[in-house]
Structure formats: structure tokens, C-alpha cells
Amino acid sequence: MTDSEPKKPMEGSAGGVERRSGGCNPVKKAGPVSMDHVLLALRETKEERESRIRSLFNFFDVANVGYLDYTQIEAGLSGLQIPAEYKYAKDLLKVCDANRDGRVDYQEFRRYMDDKELELYRIFQAIDVEHNGCILPEELWDALVRAGIEIDDEELARFVEHVDKDNNGIITFEEWRDFLLLYPHEATLENIYQYWERVCLVDIGEQAIIPEGISKHVHASKYLIAGGIAGAASRTATAPLDRLKVVLQVQTTRARIMPAVKTLWKEGGLLGFFRGNGLNVLKVAPESAIRFYTYEMLKGLIVDARGQEKGDIGTAGRLVAGGMAGAIAQTAIYPMDLVKTRLQTCVCEGGKVPSLGKLSKDILVHEGPRAFYRGLIPSILGIIPYAGIDLAAYETLKDLSKTYILHESEPGPLTQLGCGTVSGALGATCVYPLQVIRTRLQAQQSNSSTAYKGMSDVFWKTLQREGFRGFYKGIFPNMLKVVPSASITYMVYEAMKKRLALD
Numbered sequence: 001m002t003d004s005e006p007k008k009p010m011e012g013s014a015g016g017v018e019r020r021s022g023g024c025n026p027v028k029k030a031g032p033v034s035m036d037h038v039l040l041a042l043r044e045t046k047e048e049r050e051s052r053i054r055s056l057f058n059f060f061d062v063a064n065v066g067y068l069d070y071t072q073i074e075a076g077l078s079g080l081q082i083p084a085e086y087k088y089a090k091d092l093l094k095v096c097d098a099n100r101d102g103r104v105d106y107q108e109f110r111r112y113m114d115d116k117e118l119e120l121y122r123i124f125q126a127i128d129v130e131h132n133g134c135i136l137p138e139e140l141w142d143a144l145v146r147a148g149i150e151i152d153d154e155e156l157a158r159f160v161e162h163v164d165k166d167n168n169g170i171i172t173f174e175e176w177r178d179f180l181l182l183y184p185h186e187a188t189l190e191n192i193y194q195y196w197e198r199v200c201l202v203d204i205g206e207q208a209i210i211p212e213g214i215s216k217h218v219h220a221s222k223y224l225i226a227g228g229i230a231g232a233a234s235r236t237a238t239a240p241l242d243r244l245k246v247v248l249q250v251q252t253t254r255a256r257i258m259p260a261v262k263t264l265w266k267e268g269g270l271l272g273f274f275r276g277n278g279l280n281v282l283k284v285a286p287e288s289a290i291r292f293y294t295y296e297m298l299k300g301l302i303v304d305a306r307g308q309e310k311g312d313i314g315t316a317g318r319l320v321a322g323g324m325a326g327a328i329a330q331t332a333i334y335p336m337d338l339v340k341t342r343l344q345t346c347v348c349e350g351g352k353v354p355s356l357g358k359l360s361k362d363i364l365v366h367e368g369p370r371a372f373y374r375g376l377i378p379s380i381l382g383i384i385p386y387a388g389i390d391l392a393a394y395e396t397l398k399d400l401s402k403t404y405i406l407h408e409s410e411p412g413p414l415t416q417l418g419c420g421t422v423s424g425a426l427g428a429t430c431v432y433p434l435q436v437i438r439t440r441l442q443a444q445q446s447n448s449s450t451a452y453k454g455m456s457d458v459f460w461k462t463l464q465r466e467g468f469r470g471f472y473k474g475i476f477p478n479m480l481k482v483v484p485s486a487s488i489t490y491m492v493y494e495a496m497k498k499r500l501a502l503d
Helices: 035-042 046-060 070-079 089-096 106-127 137-146 153-163 173-180 189-203 214-237 239-249 257-272 277-306 314-345 356-367 369-373 376-405 413-443 455-466 468-472 475-499
Strands: none
Touching: 035 046, 035 106, 035 173, 046 070, 046 106, 070 089, 089 106, 106 137, 106 173, 106 189, 137 153, 137 189, 153 173, 153 189, 173 189, 214 239, 214 277, 214 475, 239 257, 239 277, 239 314, 239 475, 277 314, 314 356, 314 369, 314 376, 314 413, 356 369, 376 413, 376 455, 413 455, 413 468, 413 475, 455 468
């Protein structure tokens, strides 16, 4: 085992064999998990369990009206000393309220309890590999590592201590159930650990330290995967429009769409519209991955700095996080973007497209390494407001639709497409002139006599020769590209987040 690998806790950390069995109730019953297993593990009769659930319902129903609403659930969770920002009152109401009338009667509450206790018992049994009716620290450690969550001895001890109410070094099913019974989300190990991580942050109060765990080990790679797949899928779907846009942007004479389309078809047929897409995917996958991952991390930093509820950073916070994430991602992959532009705009002799290696080598030899960052400044100046407006508008529109149209339901693919369409179009329109300047700087060889001297030179020459319309050449195919591209990106990203349990 290397120094970088997490160290497994000592086998005797539970305090010895005789302590491990104390308070445990092994269930040796074969077959699928049923309520009988739960009753045996809790040492309860059906009548005792019914009485316990009824008492808990009455605890929330202080007004004795026979149902629970949001206010009662929120007050009840506060009475159980669950910190305000981690109560999940809306989510608990939603998951219990089967008929969606805004109220939870006793039968709905009881169904939730049945489903939740069965769910918790299944994952409890999966962790309890020795099947002795309790979870040992080393079993919990093994289960977390298998789920991709790195945890050290100190964090493991805090986790066990928080759940282990009788302080005997082990976790019984009753303690496990009490810890998670009112947690309304799916009881995966990642969700459970994140829930403990957030509760622990409040419990330790003055230290304000988030334990190492999900946020730094599991989510990082998953956000990168989700963002990368989303970017690659959207860019491939819109590759022909991207090629057309770039060709129109570099034209200093009057730009017309149909003649440009005919030229591209004549040069390479259908495949000609996809020239540079391989590099585009190689570029956009890490770019999207870095952008989405950085955005999620910056949101977390802003939340921590403001001391607000998770995810609630407001429009200004989203603009800042989105802009910085876009700038970081754009800088990281910029040389690939420049090579892609050169590949898409170069004149082919005999229809033969130059290889990426030869094109990159020619730029390095004839123009020097600085040429790979030609046009970076207008690119950054454009990407900061674009990414900020795009990401901020998308999340704001999604929240508005969830509140006013879907009535707290989760947005589906069509809503995500709509929000992505509006946010992408808004962001692209605002920064398009900077895209034209960047593309023209990228497309020209820096050692040629006609090369632009810099960003201001492109601006003034374009203004003098082509007027303001020159800054919007290719905007029509760009909008045709950006709208579906942004929509597909966000739809795939949201789907991947659900698939990878990031919601």
C-alpha cells in the first residue's frame, strides 16, 4: 500500500469481539429483505412499531389536525434539533405526499416509513459483511472505499461517533435507522456520507471544517466526466454549423451563407463540414469538464464564504463563478482551439487536409510558441461574460421554471432544453464581436505581412472596412449552432449528474 492510499483502520478499533456483539441482533433469515427482517433487527413487534410511527407522526402533528404540512414538518425537524439549513423539509414533504395535495396524512407518512426502513436495512446489510447485526468501523471503511470515498481514521471515528449513540464503538441498525429515518433522499453510501459531512460541519461549529470526503474525492472526477461527455456530445451534433461560422468570420469581404456552404461541400463533401471536429471534441471535452467542475467548486467556495445554504449563491454569485470557470477552462485548452481554427480555415491543395501534427509543427517552427496563444485576450474577455451569462441564466431559468411552472418538481429534458436555448443564445449574442476578433487573430499567421498587430488593430480595421456589421459575420449559423449546442450540453450534463448520483 502506497502512502497516498487511504489507511484501513485497525481491526480492534471497535473495542474487541465481546463489545462488537453488544446491542447487535443478527438476522439469519434467508430470502429477500422484508419488514419481518426489520422487526427482528429492531426487536420490535408489529404493534410496537405501529405505536412508534404513530408517536412520531403525532410529534409533528402538534395541532392534532390529522395531517402534516410544510410548516409542521419544518417545526418538527427543528424540534428534533436538526440544523435549519439541513432540514430537507420541502424534500421530505414531497417524498411523503403521494397524492400531491400539499399535505401528508398518516397513511402516507406510514408508507414513507415502511419504504425508508426497508431501504436503510438493505444498505445496512450490504455494509454488515460479517452479518452479525451491527456495522463495525472497518466494515464501514471498506464500504466507503468501495463507493470511491476516501476517508482517514479521524473522519471514520467522527462518523461512527456521530451515529453510535451508546458509544460502544459499533453501529446497530436502530442507531443507523435513527440517523437516516427522516433523510428523504435515496440512501446510497455517497448520499449518506455527504449528509453526515454536512451535519458534522454544523456540529463542530466554531471550527467550520468540512471533512475530506465526497466533495473532494468522489464529486471531482464525476463532475469532470459529466462535463466532458456533455461537451463532446453537443459539439459533434453541431460541428457543421461551427465550421460554417468560422469560415464566415474570417471573410473580410461580404459574407454570404449559401456560397460558403457550396464551397465547403465542393472542398470535401459531407465530411468537409466536420473538418476539425475530432480536435474539437478533444478540445471541448476537457474544456467542458474543467468549466463545469470549476463552476461547481467555485459555487461551493462562494457558499462557504457567505455562510449561506448550499447552492444558494444568487445571480451575481453565478455570474462570478461562471465567468471565472469559463476563463480557466478557455486558457487551459487555448492552443488546441487555435489549431482547430487554422485547420478549419486553411486552404487545401487538391482537397488534402493537413495533419494536426504537421499544422502544429509549422506554427511552432515558423511563428514560435507564443503563436498558440494568439487571440487569447479577446477570447478571455469574451468567455468571462459569455460563461457567466450562460451558466447564470441557465440556473436562474431552471430555478424559475421549477418554482413557477413545475411547482417544485424537477425540470425534465424539455425544460432543460428550453433553459439551455435561452441562456446560450443570450450569452452568445452579447460577446459575438469578441469572437470575431479572436477568430481573425487565430486564423492569420503572425509572421505574415498582412497579419493583424493585435486586438485593437483587428477592431479598427474591421470597423473601417466592414462597419459594425463586420463584427456579426456568421452570427446566424453561430446562433443555429449555439442554441442546440447549449441545450444538448445542459441536457446531457443534467442526465449525467443523475446517472452519477451528483444531484
